[in-house]
Amino acid sequence: GEEVAQTPKHLVRGEGQKAKLYCAPIKGHSYVFWYQQVLKNEFKFLISFQNENVFDETGMPKERFSAKCLPNSPCSLEIQATKLEDSAVYFCASTAGGEQYFGPGTRLTVT
């Protein structure tokens, strides 16, 4: 598609539950990035992919966060055993090599 698609738009989870977020990058873009935005301003880079391969995962909290980009499937970001501090908007972005195009984000609320 011509836009980065993210689902769901909103997700509410009780503390300790699992959350799974999805991202479909723009067709032809081989790089996918996940960012976490807390409190409407602080962005944190989580992980990036080159096609289905992890490119950079230096921002990932490894204990509970995992991500995949499999061929012919949306990319996914999974949080096991969510904590209150995971409440944020999670953005996916893709690029073919220039500017990064962002999806609309998934707002995760952990209660």
Place this chain on the structure above:
Amino acid sequence: AQKITQTQPGMFVQEKEAVTLDCTYDTSDQSYGLFWYKQPSSGEMIFLIYQGSYDEQNATEGRYSLNFQKARKSANLVISASQLGDSAMYFCAMREEGGSQGNLIFGKGTKLSVKP
């Protein structure tokens, strides 16, 4: 140390006037890229403008221009003829050496309010 600093948490501008949003950056890389994004209250991230570290000319896109001063490590966004729809958060971001696939490092943003 912060890599991207936006010192203005909030700014006001009168409609139809120009406004400059400040951004300074810190990197030891020779090759890097600087970006500005707009985030309206609806939450989406809209790409505005890009400046490469080797670009000699300041980038311009319509009413947006980037005042790039490499020696001072600043990349200020200038919005000319402000419109009410320009009211939003504005984020400066940098992509360091690592090629076009590197992740973005964001500043904390500036909230711009355009007054009628």
